[in-house]
Amino acid sequence: MDYSQRSLEMHRKMRGKLEIQPTVPLDTRDDLATAYTPGVAQPCLEIAKDKNLVWDLTIKGHSVAVVTDGSAVLGLGNIGAEAALPVMEGKAILFKKFGGIDAYPICLATQDVEKIVETVKLIAPGFGGINLEDISAPRCFEVERRLIEELDIPVMHDDQHGTAVVVTAGLTNALKVVGKKIEDVSVVISGAGAGGMGVANLLLVAGVRHMTMLDSKGIIAVGREGMNVYKDEIATRINPNARTGTLADALRGADVFIGVSQPGIVTGDMVRSMAKGAIIFAMANPVPEIMPDEALAAGAAIVATGRSDFQNQVNNVLAFPGIFKGALEGRLRKITPTMRFAAAKALAGMVVEPTAEKILPSPLDPGVADVVSGAVKNSM
Amino acid sequence: MDYSQRSLEMHRKMRGKLEIQPTVPLDTRDDLATAYTPGVAQPCLEIAKDKNLVWDLTIKGHSVAVVTDGSAVLGLGNIGAEAALPVMEGKAILFKKFGGIDAYPICLATQDVEKIVETVKLIAPGFGGINLEDISAPRCFEVERRLIEELDIPVMHDDQHGTAVVVTAGLTNALKVVGKKIEDVSVVISGAGAGGMGVANLLLVAGVRHMTMLDSKGIIAVGREGMNVYKDEIATRINPNARTGTLADALRGADVFIGVSQPGIVTGDMVRSMAKGAIIFAMANPVPEIMPDEALAAGAAIVATGRSDFQNQVNNVLAFPGIFKGALEGRLRKITPTMRFAAAKALAGMVVEPTAEKILPSPLDPGVADVVSGAVKNSM
Numbered sequence: 001m002d003y004s005q006r007s008l009e010m011h012r013k014m015r016g017k018l019e020i021q022p023t024v025p026l027d028t029r030d031d032l033a034t035a036y037t038p039g040v041a042q043p044c045l046e047i048a049k050d051k052n053l054v055w056d057l058t059i060k061g062h063s064v065a066v067v068t069d070g071s072a073v074l075g076l077g078n079i080g081a082e083a084a085l086p087v088m089e090g091k092a093i094l095f096k097k098f099g100g101i102d103a104y105p106i107c108l109a110t111q112d113v114e115k116i117v118e119t120v121k122l123i124a125p126g127f128g129g130i131n132l133e134d135i136s137a138p139r140c141f142e143v144e145r146r147l148i149e150e151l152d153i154p155v156m157h158d159d160q161h162g163t164a165v166v167v168t169a170g171l172t173n174a175l176k177v178v179g180k181k182i183e184d185v186s187v188v189i190s191g192a193g194a195g196g197m198g199v200a201n202l203l204l205v206a207g208v209r210h211m212t213m214l215d216s217k218g219i220i221a222v223g224r225e226g227m228n229v230y231k232d233e234i235a236t237r238i239n240p241n242a243r244t245g246t247l248a249d250a251l252r253g254a255d256v257f258i259g260v261s262q263p264g265i266v267t268g269d270m271v272r273s274m275a276k277g278a279i280i281f282a283m284a285n286p287v288p289e290i291m292p293d294e295a296l297a298a299g300a301a302i303v304a305t306g307r308s309d310f311q312n313q314v315n316n317v318l319a320f321p322g323i324f325k326g327a328l329e330g331r332l333r334k335i336t337p338t339m340r341f342a343a344a345k346a347l348a349g350m351v352v353e354p355t356a357e358k359i360l361p362s363p364l365d366p367g368v369a370d371v372v373s374g375a376v377k378n379s380m
Numbered sequence: 381m382d383y384s385q386r387s388l389e390m391h392r393k394m395r396g397k398l399e400i401q402p403t404v405p406l407d408t409r410d411d412l413a414t415a416y417t418p419g420v421a422q423p424c425l426e427i428a429k430d431k432n433l434v435w436d437l438t439i440k441g442h443s444v445a446v447v448t449d450g451s452a453v454l455g456l457g458n459i460g461a462e463a464a465l466p467v468m469e470g471k472a473i474l475f476k477k478f479g480g481i482d483a484y485p486i487c488l489a490t491q492d493v494e495k496i497v498e499t500v501k502l503i504a505p506g507f508g509g510i511n512l513e514d515i516s517a518p519r520c521f522e523v524e525r526r527l528i529e530e531l532d533i534p535v536m537h538d539d540q541h542g543t544a545v546v547v548t549a550g551l552t553n554a555l556k557v558v559g560k561k562i563e564d565v566s567v568v569i570s571g572a573g574a575g576g577m578g579v580a581n582l583l584l585v586a587g588v589r590h591m592t593m594l595d596s597k598g599i600i601a602v603g604r605e606g607m608n609v610y611k612d613e614i615a616t617r618i619n620p621n622a623r624t625g626t627l628a629d630a631l632r633g634a635d636v637f638i639g640v641s642q643p644g645i646v647t648g649d650m651v652r653s654m655a656k657g658a659i660i661f662a663m664a665n666p667v668p669e670i671m672p673d674e675a676l677a678a679g680a681a682i683v684a685t686g687r688s689d690f691q692n693q694v695n696n697v698l699a700f701p702g703i704f705k706g707a708l709e710g711r712l713r714k715i716t717p718t719m720r721f722a723a724a725k726a727l728a729g730m731v732v733e734p735t736a737e738k739i740l741p742s743p744l745d746p747g748v749a750d751v752v753s754g755a756v757k758n759s760m
Contacts, residue, residue, distance in 0.1 A: 003410075003413045003414055003418055003419030003422075004418070004419055004421065004422035005422065006414050006419060007414045007415070007419030007420055007421075007422050007423060008419075008422040008423050008426060008437075010404055010414055010415070011423040011437040011438070012436055012437055014403050014404055015436065015437070015438070015439070015441050015442060016403070016437065016438040016439035016440070016441075016442075017402060017403055017404045017415055017439075018400050018401065018402055018403060018439055018482070019400070019401050019403050019439075019476070019482050020398050020399070020400060020401075020472060020473070020475075020476050020482040020483060020484060021398065021399055021400075021401045021476065022397055022398055022473035022476060022477060023394050023396070023397055023398060023399050024390055024394055024397045024473070026473060026474070026477045027744075028744070029688050029744070030383075032474075032688065032697075032743070033383045033688050033689075034383055034386050034387045034390055035387070035390070035397055035470050035473065036467075036470040036471075036474065036697075037454060037470075037665065037666075037686075037688075038383055038384070038665070038666050038687070038688075039383030039384055039386060039387030039388075039390075040387055040454070040466050040467055040470050041384065041387075041454055041455075041456060041666070042383075042384035042385065042387050042388040043387060043388050043391040043466040044453060044454065044456055044459060044463045044464065044466050044467060045456065045459075045463070046388060047459075047462050047463040047465070047466070048456070048459040048460065048463035051460075051462050051463075054462040054463070054465060056392055056395065057388075057391040057392055057395070057396065057466060058391070058395070058396040058462075058465040058466060058469060059395070059396035059397075059398060059399075059465070059469060059485070060396070060462075060465065061395050061396075062395060062396075073424060074417060074420070074421055074424065075421075076421060076424055076425065076428070079424060079425075079427075079428040080428065080431075081505035081506070082427050082431050082434040082438075082440075082505050082506075083424045083425070083427040083428035083431075083434070084424065085427070085434060085438040085439070085440065085505070085506055086420050086423040086424050086427070086437060086438060087416075087420055087424060088506070089438060089439060090415050090416040090417075090420050091416075092400060093400070093402035093404070093406060093415065094406070094412075094416065095400075096399075096400050096401065096402060097402060097406040102398070102399050102400040103400060104400060104484050105439070105506055106503055106506060107503075107505045107506040108502050108503065108505070109501065109502050109503075109504060109505050110502050115498075115502060118495075118498075118499075119498075119499050119502045119503065121489065122488050122489050122490050122495060122499045123486055123487075123488065123489075123499065123503065124489060125461035125462050125465070125487045125488070125489050126461070126462075126465055126468070126485055126486060126487040285417065285418070286417075286418050286421075306417075307418070308409050308412065308413050309413075317412075317416075363412065364407075364408070364409070
């Protein structure tokens with residue numbers, strides 16, 4: 001099916017994808033006097049007396065701002081605030097559909113870290129959480145760190161952490177299928193942007209001990225050209241001997257490949273050089289690092305991609321609605337790595353008997369967000 | 381009825397008053413692939429090529445941000461961003477109910493003019509218009525002026541202009557009832573904040589030639605204490621001889637009183653001192669400048685208030701949904717005084733035979749927003 005054309009037509013016909021609906025009646029003078037003046041003064045006064053009541057008496061307790069600067073939208077790159085809006089609207093309606101959360105897209109006319117942080121802080125009073133989206137690396141790391149520090153509501157950059165939770169869940173089940181332990185496997189991550197960093201950090205929490213990370217210039221290592229403070233930080237942890245090399249070097253004998261990078265960069269020969277029972281997460285969009293049939297033909301035991309037209313889709317929608325639902329219901333001020341790991345384990349647990357063809361639940365399975373939100377709340 | 385208690389209970393039960401709803405299906409993998417990835421890339425690319433398409437392919441073309449800093453909320457004063465949220469939610473759902481516009485409340489954690497302007501500019505890409513709300517005078521004038529100059533979408537401070545449009549409509553019909561011409565009457569405006577300034581400016585456009593304006597210190601006049609640049613500006617136009625005096629002085633012989641000020645400041649004696657066929661707009665909230673029965677007993681011909689429990693309610697909801705609807709449908713970059721005067725005339729025209737008890741349509745009358753939006757679009 002031509003989703004592109006169909007999507008364009010739908011957006012034109014519906015003028016986007018969301019609307020605001022009153023949840024209270026507005027049909028009579030009494031209705032207006034209750035929902036608006038003079039009645040509305042009472043909830044205002046209650047909140048003025050005790051600011052915490054804003055969580056109970058307004059949308060704040062069930063709302064999230066989906067914030068972008070349009071700098072790294074899907075695989076399309078820096079297309080700007082306006083062109084990012086269809087993606088943010090999509091995210092917003094997925095929040096509602098799967099998490100019961102009322103999310104509104106906020107597209108910022110700046111790509112300056114300081115201004116993004118300041119603007120989000122200034123609009124925060126009316127929101128219960130902030131979902132950062134499609135902000136390019138490495139700026140996204142500082143934006144998220146600053147907002148987590150400076151705001152008292154949960155802030156999460158989904159490109160990092162949503163991806164990480166679903167990959168960690170999928171890898172947990174994939175390792176079960178091939179009969180390996182997470183402490184023993186060697187994991188190769190291709191991509192040191194938002195997705196790669198998020199995945200690497202959560203897999204370290206999950207217990208991975210042997211990890212190699214690459215960017216477009218090869219294995220990241222302190223002192224190599226093209227590094228930045230974030231790459232240095234993780235390279236210090238996972239590559240203390242500053243080993244360098246290519247993707248082919250890194251994959252030789254590896255158990256797991258996780259790609260959040262570029263289409264077509266993994267060859268059949270590279271897969272053949274991996275250990276027996278190789279697990280491939282090829283999540284470049286829209287074209288994976290290696291196509292599933294080619295990876296399987298080269299001996300991979302399990303293949304996952306970001307696409308809905310292949311088995312084992314790694315889809316962030318498995319994670320973000322439930323994570324924010326849990327954070328909002330639990331009134332959590334921060335979403336921690338412990339919570340995200342709990343979410344990943346809970347997601348993995350939804351597949352009772354994982355197989356090579358089924359390592360993750362479907363976003364359309366009932367109860368996904370409830371399982372994830374429960375795990376997040378109970379991980380405190 | 382105790383609207384206060386009822387409103388509080390409703391807000392607690394419903395956790396505010398609005399929700400975000402998808403307008404497209406999300407029930408199957410095909411649905412997800414159309415509304416979100418991979419399909420959503422296509423509308424993004426179209427907008428990246430031609431930024432104007434954001435009006436056709438997203439919520440922008442039918443959305444308004446309801447922005448406040450919480451500094452002058454209802455009659456409650458400076459209660460802050462969080463406590464203002466119930467009012468902004470109310471405004472948002474009135475936009476939807478009466479104008480078909482999707483409006484979202486944005487409550488700012490700052491009362492600094494520069495920061496308000498900057499923040500609104502930075503979040504503007506996703507909105508089709510900006511409704512400023514409950515920002516205290518005189519800061520509200522600069523915030524509005526700056527945003528009108530610096531943004532390419534319509535911006536309107538409703539406390540000024542919504543009020544002005546409805547008062548001008550009501551006065552037009554009231555003058556018909558008492559058989560006076562707008563050029564001939566003398567109008568006294570009590571209150572030189574947002575509402576007073578908005579009313580004064582639009583009545584000058586409407587043809588009023590004799591106008592006196594007062595603040596809490598008496599008649600405004602250049603050189604008097606307690607003036608500011610905005611009061612000076614209008615005093616120069618309407619009070620060139622710098623006449624001073626009290627409210628009682630101003631009302632003696634006047635035809636029209638318009639109060640957007642303080643409860644109970646107009647006495648029966650003051651009304652008795654006015655010209656025959658006196659018209660009283662006593663819009664202080666929640667208690668008017670003079671109660672309707674007292675004003676009528678003192679000889680007033682027509683009384684209007686801001687309250688829904690008396691006849692002739694001056695309710696901004698008669699104006700703002702239609703004004704923004706017209707501005708969005710007409711892709712107008714600014715909302716001008718000419719458009720607002722056209723809106724007022726159209727509103728007045730909806731009451732075919734005005735009487736002392738009926739000078740304005742009801743917000744619940746069908747078609748109000750369409751009449752207003754049509755007038756706005758056609759006034760270009």
